[in-house]
Amino acid sequence: MKTEKNNKTRNVFIKDAVGRFVRHKVAMVSLCILVFEILVIVFLPLIIKLDPYSSYPGQFGVAPGGQFIFGTDDVGRDVFARIIYGGRVSLSVGFISAIISACIGVPLGLLAGFYRGVIRGIIMRLVDIFMSFPALVIQLVLVMVLGASERTLTLVLGLLGWTSYTRLVYSKVLSVKEEIYVEAAKSTGATDFTQMVKYILPNSLAPVFVTFSFAVAGNILAESGLSFLGLGVQLPTPTWGNMIRDAQTVSTLMYRPWMWIPAGVVLVITVVCINFVGDGLRAALDPKIKI
Amino acid sequence: MIPVFFGMTALVFFLSNMTPGSPIDAMITPEMNVEDIAILEHKMGLDQPIYIQYFKWLGRLFQGDLGNSYRTGQPVIRAIAERVGPTLILTLTVLVLAILVGVFLGVVAACKPYSFWDTLASGLSFLGSSMPGFFVALILIYVFAVKLGWLPTGGMYTNANTHSFGDFSKHLILPVVSMALASAGNYIRQTRSAMLEVMGEEYVKMARAKGMREQVVLYVHALRNAMLPIVTCIGMSVPGLVGGAVIIEQIFGWPGMGSLMVLSVTYRDYPVIMGITMYITIAVLLTNLAMDFVYAVLDPRIRN
Numbered sequence: 144m145k146t147e148k149n150n151k152t153r154n155v156f157i158k159d160a161v162g163r164f165v166r167h168k169v170a171m172v173s174l175c176i177l178v179f180e181i182l183v184i185v186f187l188p189l190i191i192k193l194d195p196y197s198s199y200p201g202q203f204g205v206a207p208g209g210q211f212i213f214g215t216d217d218v219g220r221d222v223f224a225r226i227i228y229g230g231r232v233s234l235s236v237g238f239i240s241a242i243i244s245a246c247i248g249v250p251l252g253l254l255a256g257f258y259r260g261v262i263r264g265i266i267m268r269l270v271d272i273f274m275s276f277p278a279l280v281i282q283l284v285l286v287m288v289l290g291a292s293e294r295t296l297t298l299v300l301g302l303l304g305w306t307s308y309t310r311l312v313y314s315k316v317l318s319v320k321e322e323i324y325v326e327a328a329k330s331t332g333a334t335d336f337t338q339m340v341k342y343i344l345p346n347s348l349a350p351v352f353v354t355f356s357f358a359v360a361g362n363i364l365a366e367s368g369l370s371f372l373g374l375g376v377q378l379p380t381p382t383w384g385n386m387i388r389d390a391q392t393v394s395t396l397m398y399r400p401w402m403w404i405p406a407g408v409v410l411v412i413t414v415v416c417i418n419f420v421g422d423g424l425r426a427a428l429d430p431k432i433k434i
Numbered sequence: 435m436i437p438v439f440f441g442m443t444a445l446v447f448f449l450s451n452m453t454p455g456s457p458i459d460a461m462i463t464p465e466m467n468v469e470d471i472a473i474l475e476h477k478m479g480l481d482q483p484i485y486i487q488y489f490k491w492l493g494r495l496f497q498g499d500l501g502n503s504y505r506t507g508q509p510v511i512r513a514i515a516e517r518v519g520p521t522l523i524l525t526l527t528v529l530v531l532a533i534l535v536g537v538f539l540g541v542v543a544a545c546k547p548y549s550f551w552d553t554l555a556s557g558l559s560f561l562g563s564s565m566p567g568f569f570v571a572l573i574l575i576y577v578f579a580v581k582l583g584w585l586p587t588g589g590m591y592t593n594a595n596t597h598s599f600g601d602f603s604k605h606l607i608l609p610v611v612s613m614a615l616a617s618a619g620n621y622i623r624q625t626r627s628a629m630l631e632v633m634g635e636e637y638v639k640m641a642r643a644k645g646m647r648e649q650v651v652l653y654v655h656a657l658r659n660a661m662l663p664i665v666t667c668i669g670m671s672v673p674g675l676v677g678g679a680v681i682i683e684q685i686f687g688w689p690g691m692g693s694l695m696v697l698s699v700t701y702r703d704y705p706v707i708m709g710i711t712m713y714i715t716i717a718v719l720l721t722n723l724a725m726d727f728v729y730a731v732l733d734p735r736i737r738n
Contacts, residue, residue, distance in 0.1 A: 268437075272438050274670065275673060281445075281446070283695065283699050284699070287699045368681050391685070403572065410566065411566070414566075415561065
């Protein structure tokens with residue numbers, strides 16, 4: 144009986160949240176664009192033949208139109224195919240690294256909020272240290288140490304991005320911990336672990352979803368920034384960032400905008416949409432969350 | 435503060451020494467035999483354990499010696515000293531511009547929520563914080579430097595003979611704008627939400643009831659109280675600003691610390707990387723200190 148009631152109230156909450164999200168028009172439109180984009184990036188290469196790697200002989204720097212919708216780059220590769228495949232890399236780096244950060248940040252926030260005392264002192268001090276230092280500098284050094292590659296980048300972004308999860312989960316846990324149902328669980332002899340995982344965690348997750356979406360957007364930006372510097376994902380693997388890097392050549396910047404503008408526009412649209420979805424989630428789940 | 439300094443420098447020191455490949459690889463010439471290499475390693479202190487190297491580095495640091503660049507042989511202190519000025523000018527200009535624009539637009543947005551101006555400011559804020567600085571920079575170069583020819587594409591001066599303020603400011607515009615957009619976007623959002631919170635307070639109603647001009651109510655009564663979270667946000671954005679400068683300097687060929695950092699990472703020039711890391715750590719810590727000071731000025735209760 145008890146669980147049934149519990150499920151019922153939770154369903155009402157989810158229903159309300161979904162309702163609020165659907166009413167947030169910008170977020171809904173952004174979500175549709177994102178879903179469409181992800182479907183295209185995942186399934187288009189399975190439907191039509193796209194080759195982002197090989198150069199078409201004699202087709203260097205061909206302007207858009209005709210055989211190539213977005214033209215070809217300096218070495219004769221299909222820009223459209225590279226944007227699609229680049230999207231796979233950029234999105235997977237963004238999502239996976241955000242998941243890694245959540246796996247580190249959420250438990251730490253939970254521990255800091257639940258135990259307070261010394262544990263909180265250490266964890267929150269670490270958060271302060273990590274937040275007060277420019278991430279890009281540590282990323283540069285780490286990438287230099289581990290060698291630039293897609294895997295390194297995902298790992299580095301994941302390992303450095305946990306602080307915002309910890310901070311938000313921590314402050315949420317502080318209030319959830321005082322709720323009567325936690326008190327009740329404690330009085331029925333629930334262990335610390337059960338209290339945390341079964342009662343406090345599910346009720347502290349709202350900020351995690353919001354943080355997650357902003358983290359994906361931020362990590363996609365960071366990946367493209369590092370790849371743009373030539374210190375991220377290495378050629379010939381395409382990402383949106385290293386495609387924009389072509390524009391560092393003055394002649395490409397000036398006379399062949401199709402090589403870098405489409406990649407940049409897709410990147411911006413993606414990040415804007417993810418941020419709007421995050422904003423919609425915040426409005427739907429808990430308007431009081433501040434990122 | 436002090437633990438942060440030691441933590442940061444130690445972390446970067448150990449990390450950069452974990453790199454496969456030794457910095458002397460680049461100095462080895464075909465005529466050298468194994469002993470020469472060993473002598474060279476000994477001379478540079480590379481044959482000792484890493485923690486000893488770190489303490490030696492710290493020891494020399496307090497004597498004002500950061501070692502010599504592996505790449506140019508020049509003292510790191512001098513290499514950094516040459517680069518500090520341009521970076522400071524760039525980041526401080528961005529900071530001041532972003533605060534002015536961001537706080538102003540945030541207040542405008544908050545005083546009439548969901549109006550045209552609010553939508554405009556919020557839209558700008560969203561776009562600003564979602565656009566990667568380097569893409570904005572390239573678009574700006576493409577439009578204003580290449581197509582319209584109004585502004586230079588990069589560098590700090592046109593040539594050695596044009597070291598005038600006018601020429602310098604012309605070169606400063608594009609890098610500043612492309613960096614300030616993201617920061618300003620962030621400040622608009624924070625100011626808007628902080629102001630909205632404060633606007634419902636009793637003392638704002640009181641000020642209005644007294645018949646004060648709306649401008650005075652907004653900028654004197656409400657903004658002063660909304661400033662605390664805004665200052666926090668500004669303080670927390672400084673590390674990001676420093677990181678952003680790395681990419682922007684690279685694009686515009688701005689002769690600052692950021693482009694030196696990228697160059698040093700590419701060449702694995704550890705002494706320079708360490709020097710820059712230390713400089714940035716100190717800069718960020720000083721900013722935190724300055725923020726504490728600003729808090730105290732804004733909110734007298736904190737002083738005790």
